Amino acid sequence: METVTKIDRRVIRTKEAITKAFLDLFTQKDLEHITINEIADRANVNRGTVYLHYNDKYDLLDKLIDDHLNKLTSLCDPDGKTPLASELLPVFVYIRDHFLFFSAMLSTARAAVFRKQLLEFVSLRVKEKLDRHNTYSGIDCELNAQFMASAFVGIVEWWIQRRLPHPPEYMAEQLRQLFEKNEVYPTQA
Template sequence: TKEMENITKTDRRIIRTKQSITKSFLELFSEKDLEQITINEIAERANVNRGTVYLHYSDKYDLLDKCIEDHINELISLCKKQEANPVSQGMVYNSKPVFDYIRDHFPFFSAMFSNQRASLFRDRLLHFISASLMDKMEGPDNGHVIDNELNAQFLASAFIGIVEWWIRHQMPHSTDFMADQVRKLFKKNQIYPNVMKRS
């Protein structure tokens, strides 16, 4: 119906507007500290009026929060798809989809890791990865040589460190290469026993 078509057009317009606002915000965020960014600057660069920005976000902190939330949720969704796949061997051990996602959304991740104020994103990412790993480390075949929580924190920090290096160096290697290197590093260090027994 015509009404449905109008709703779809409106939805697409809203999505495009929000994408434009987000893109402008991330460009500014990679150039300067969050405190120095104004809503006027974001609106001007996005080619919208400041009222439109406030229509979707309460302030720049809300905008940053929504950006982080959206990408973390996408990563969670990616990992759930892998968990549903019986052939899958876990998010870090089979990390190619994660590297692919980062490559496809490089401006966001680059801004998050290049800005010194982005500790909120890093903390959320660390929490998400370590929680994901904790689930896999539960079980009798772990051996409990290393505390599960410490092991998850160690592994998550190592993974984020590798991702950060890759991003800061403008993705010098392919996602296939990075995923394979991560798998080999963790296998070599024998810090992912549950996965290794299935490989």
């Protein structure tokens, strides 16, 4: 049983090294110019190890994006009963803790692809939460969700581009206040 644990830890460390190497390269050059050899060299593994875990660099990028969006989903309250600031805080903490990934995704030529996926992800979660509150504010629910998602993604981009000038707690509270001040999100009772 201990052997399995050691293998799992090695696999995790190897994937982390590959991911870090890829993200380092991704911040320096276009995806089209990154090679598997470069990733393997930076990760201190051979090419075959990279191919053992990923089909190609596009598969690696897709899996990274999916993994981070799934982790963000797990931080969201599925019942919609958590106050907004309490729900935003773990999201900002996660973004801070995975700064390299979000920085690479939002500050490169391929940022538009990730930004679109992030916008769709946030918009869907916000719309679900707004639908559960079932309050009529006179604002179309889908438009409200798009507005909030765009505001959230824009603030995250600003925060990352400025290298996290405020702690996650501050960011979550400020965003909550902005949404409530602009009456785009129902105030929790």
